[in-house]
Amino acid sequence: MxxxxxxxxxxxxxxxxxxxxxxxxxxxxxxxxxxxxxxxxxVPADEALHQQLRDLRDRMQTALNQRDLNSLLDNVTDNVVFTTMNGDRVIGKEGIRQYFDTMLNGPNPLVRSVTTQFEVEALSHLYNGDTAVAFGHSNDHYELGNGQTINVSPQWSATLIRYEQRWLIANFHYSANIFDNPVLNAQRQWLLGGAATAALAAALLGFWFGRRQRRKAA
Missing domain, CATH: 1.20.5 (Single alpha-helices involved in coiled-coils or other helix-helix interfaces)
Structure with missing residues (x-):
């Protein structure tokens, strides 16, 4: 059993x-x-995404310093929004092309040459692996159309999107200190120099008129 x-x-x-x-x-x-x-x-790990963003920064820096407009436009979205340091807002690839032609090309360009070095202040903020916000400052050297050279360190921020496995710039914003920058400093020096010259001219004219009046009185 x-x-x-x-x-x-x-x-x-x-x-x-x-x-x-x-x-x-x-x-x-x-x-x-x-x-x-x-x-x-x-989706790559965060470090891989950050490295791709660093590579994009280096490509854009090289393209700008070499005035390689085609490479610049290849790394932005079709409807990119670009706010320039002088307060202009440029939209789209064609808008950027026209802006560069106005500023850097032609018989009387406003800027003869520009070199820049982008510095980031922290890792980009990542959102869902396909959106990033980067920010920092740049060290820029400008040679203007009148031969004047200036160095400026504006703040910048950028919004990027990841499309077809690569990062593209959707928005880029420059910002300069409106109270303290090389252009304003140059204007102040010019105004101060002009004021000093005017004061000297007024003093000389006063001295000349004084002598003339004394001669008539004699």
């Missing part, structure tokens, strides 16, 4: 676990079938 009971228990156990054993391969196959679809749009 004990032998029959034991055999019955073993048979029940086999019958109970047989459906689970048969179901296991089906579950494994389903997971294997869905794995390729899940890996098609794999």
């Amino acid at each position: 004990p032998t029959r009971i034991t055999a019955a228990c073993l048979l029940a156990a086999v019958l109970l676990f047989q459906p689970l054993a048969n179901a296991a391969p089906a579950s494994t196959n389903a997971a294997s079938a869905s794995a390729p679809a899940a890996s098609i749009q794999a």
Whole structure:
């Protein structure tokens, strides 16, 4: 009798676990079938994204210093918004092209040359792996159309989106101190120099008229 009971228990156990054993391969196959679809749009780790942003910064810096407008436009969105240091707002790739032609090209360019070095102040803020906000300052050297040279360190910020596995600039904003910058300082010096010259001229005229009046009185 004990032998029959034991055999019955073993048979029940086999019958109970047989459906689970048969179901296991089906579950494994389903997971294997869905794995390729899940890996098609794999998102890189944050460090990989930050390195891609650094590479973009270096490409844009080189393109600007070499006046390579085509490379600049290749790394921005079609409807990019660019706010310049002099307060102009330029929209779209064609707008940027026209702005550069006005500022840097032609017989009487406002700027003969510009070199820049972008400095970041912190890691870019990442949102869902496809949007980034970067910020910092730049060290810029300008040679103006009148031959004057100035150095300025404006603040900048940029919003970037990740499209087809690469970062593109959607918005870039320059900001300079309106109360203290090389252009204002040059104007102050010019005004101070003009005021000093005017004061000297007035003093000389007063001296000349004084002598003339004294001669007439004599």
